[in-house]
Amino acid sequence: MxxxxxxxxxxxxxxxxWRSSIIREGEALGRRLGLGTVDWAAVADAWRALYQPQMETVRSGARPWVTLDVLHREALDRVLADAGLQGVPESDRADFTLAWHRLDPxxxxxxxxxxxxxxxxxxxxxxxxxxxxxxxxxxxxxxxxxxxxxxxxxxxxxxxxxxxxxxxxxxxxxxxxxxxxxxxxxxxxxxxxxxxxxxxxxxxxxxxxxxxxxxxxxxxxxxxxxxxxxxxxxxx
Amino acid sequence: MxxxxxxxxxxxxxxxxWRSSIIREGEALGRRLGLGTVDWAAVADAWRALYQPQMETVRSGARPWVTLDVLHREALDRVLADAGLQGVPESDRADFTLAWHRLDPxxxxxxxxxxxxxxxxxxxxxxxxxxxxxxxxxxxxxxxxxxxxxxxxxxxxxxxxxxxxxxxxxxxxxxxxxxxxxxxxxxxxxxxxxxxxxxxxxxxxxxxxxxxxxxxxxxxxxxxxxxxxxxxxxxx
Missing domain, CATH: 3.40.50.1000 (HAD superfamily/HAD-like)
Structure with a gap:
């Protein structure tokens, strides 16, 4: 050919x-905020599990195209709530969303x-x-x-x-x-x-x-x- | 700051x-086709002189956005006609248009x-x-x-x-x-x-x-x- x-x-x-990198970033966040024992692998998996359903809302035409920063942030708020981590402040949520810009090869x-x-x-x-x-x-x-x-x-x-x-x-x-x-x-x-x-x-x-x-x-x-x-x- | x-x-x-590079490509074209004496610097300058007026047809909304390959090719046909080089064949015009992809730094x-x-x-x-x-x-x-x-x-x-x-x-x-x-x-x-x-x-x-x-x-x-x-x- x-x-x-x-x-x-x-x-x-x-x-x-992405998974190891999100776990790494989650652990750093947990240490910074003193969150104690958190299953960051479960957080990473739950976050990623919302990825396809979220994109589907764009693919279906239900919403206009938005960047993954928007989708990742919306998903993060749901994942933190489900994990009992409602107390994570706004600025940390914004930074954790950008963990997807800091993935290791x-x-x-x-x-x-x-x-x-x-x-x-x-x-x-x-x-x-x-x-x-x-x-x-x-x-x-x-x-x-x-x-x-x-x-x-x-x-x-x-x-x-x-x-x-x-x-x-x-x-x-x-x-x-x-x-x-x-x-x-x-x-x-x-x-x-x-x-x-x-x-x-x-x-x-x-x-x-x-x-x-x-x-x-x-x-x-x-x-x-x-x-x-x-x-x-x-x-x- | x-x-x-x-x-x-x-x-x-x-x-x-761009100018030296287009001259270089023009000279190679002239040798390949045996075109004799051509002022390739004048060709390069005439070609570039059509650039702003052509883009203006897009900026003004008179035509939809097209790539520079399209604009360069349209301009080349005019420039070759003005230079008495109507005989340059289609395949050489296509290749010369791509000279703009081969400019030297x-x-x-x-x-x-x-x-x-x-x-x-x-x-x-x-x-x-x-x-x-x-x-x-x-x-x-x-x-x-x-x-x-x-x-x-x-x-x-x-x-x-x-x-x-x-x-x-x-x-x-x-x-x-x-x-x-x-x-x-x-x-x-x-x-x-x-x-x-x-x-x-x-x-x-x-x-x-x-x-x-x-x-x-x-x-x-x-x-x-x-x-x-x-x-x-x-x-x-």
Whole structure:
């Protein structure tokens, strides 16, 4: 097959370990506020569990497109209430919401992306907005050629316009672009738009004992163990 | 003054030497097609002279937003006709239009941007579209944190929405952002939106004997001789 010209990346879960990072930020918040024993892993999971239902309110047209900062904050208020943490002050809620701008990369991400960027155009195609992607990437050392994704399309994956707007912005056609993700739903949607697909499983994204997204649900062009392996398989 | 958080850059003229690059591409085209003696500097100047009137057709609302590839190609057909070069074939016109994706940086640009990027968020705020910026930057070695500008705003500078949409995309307010440009009209428009301004004159952008944009027309926050000097003055 002819190599792709550009690689689009899912970020939350594929490039960064959101769960460990949110737990880390929660523990710091707990220490700062003297909150005592809190199950921050449960908080992280509950927070993330609201992600798809919230985006669905945008995808369905029930509300206009808003950034993940807005969705994350609304969800956080519900999660803290459910966890009995109503006392967390406003300024700490605002800061904790921005924990999603401070997620740590998986160990292979920085070097793998660097290698891939030597050969291909690389860009996030994330549901995170531009400011979140810029802040996260600057902090984590992720180097991109552009920031594509939800904000450019004013839609949320897996809506096809997110993939197609990213491809168009690069001046390419879908078959010249490969979507890289740890999530089957993302790759199925990308493939339906004509993009090529690379599955990079992240078997501890949801912690030990994860049972989802361990292998491709549909045929993909490449399966790689991490971004370094992907670089090797793509000749980068 | 508190340092800015992000720097937005004009690109054509400020970061890259479009005129010498278009002349270089024209000369290569002339050799390839055996066109004989052609004043490629005059072609470059005539091509660029159509730039503002063309963008004005978009700014005025007379036509919907289109990319510079479209505007450059329309202008090229007029310029070639005026220069008696009607015989240049379609495929060469298409390729010559993409010369604007292959512009060379000024000698200080790559190192200066690299220094500035260590301390600040850096992004182009150009009238060039995303694909053009990605291709140009990848070839020239310009590293950005995001590609902002005309395509994101679907407007052309100096329309205020281009500056304001870029600031918004970074999650900042105008006073946290500095516009860097070699053109007074760009800085006046940025300042009117509340951005800070840095003037970096490029006294040979239009060739020897340039008489415009040699010094700031209005007060600016910084005047720098090149991007390295700008980095020094901003403590980067």
């Amino acid at each position: 002819e190599p792709p010209r550009a690689l689009l990346f899912d970020v939350f879960g594929t490039c960064v370990d 998986w160990p292979d991400t920085v070097a793998g992306l660097h290698r891939l960027g030597q050969r291909f155009v690389v860009a996030p195609n994330s549901n995170g907005h531009i400011a979140l992607m810029v802040n996260l990437s600057k902090r984590a050392g992720l180097r991109w050629d552009a920031i594509l994704g939800a904000e450019l399309a004013r839609a949320y994956k897996p809506q096809p316009e997110v993939y197609l707007r990213g491809v168009e912005a690069l001046g390419l056609v879908p078959s010249q672009v490969m979507m890289v993700a740890a999530h089957n739903v993302d790759l199925v949607a990308a493939a339906a738009c004509g993009l090529r697909t690379a599955f990079v499983p992240r078997p501890t994204e949801h912690g030990a004992g994860q049972t989802t997204d361990l292998r491709p649900a549909r045929p993909v062009d490449v399966v790689a163990t991490d971004l370094g392996d992907l670089a090797g398989q793509l000749g980068a | 508190e340092p800015p958080r992000a720097l937005l850059f004009d690109v054509f003229g400020t970061c890259v030497d 000024w000698p200080d640009t790559v190192a200066g941007l690299h220094r500035l990027g260590q301390r600040f968020v850096v992004a182009p705020n150009s009238n060039g579209h995303i694909a053009l910026m990605v291709n140009l930057s990848k070839r020239a070695g310009l590293r950005w944190d995001a590609i902002l500008g005309a395509e994101l705003a679907r407007a052309y500078k100096p329309q205020p929405e281009v500056y304001l949409r870029g600031v918004e995309a970074l999650g900042l307010v105008p006073s946290q952002v500095m516009m860097v440009a070699a053109h007074n009209v760009d800085l006046v428009a940025a300042a009117a939106c509340g951005l800070r301004t840095a003037f970096v004159p490029r006294p040979t952008e239009h060739g020897a004997g340039q008489t415009t944009d040699l010094r700031p027309a209005r007060p600016v926050d910084v005047v720098a001789t090149d991007l390295g000097d700008l980095a020094g003055q901003l403590g980067a």
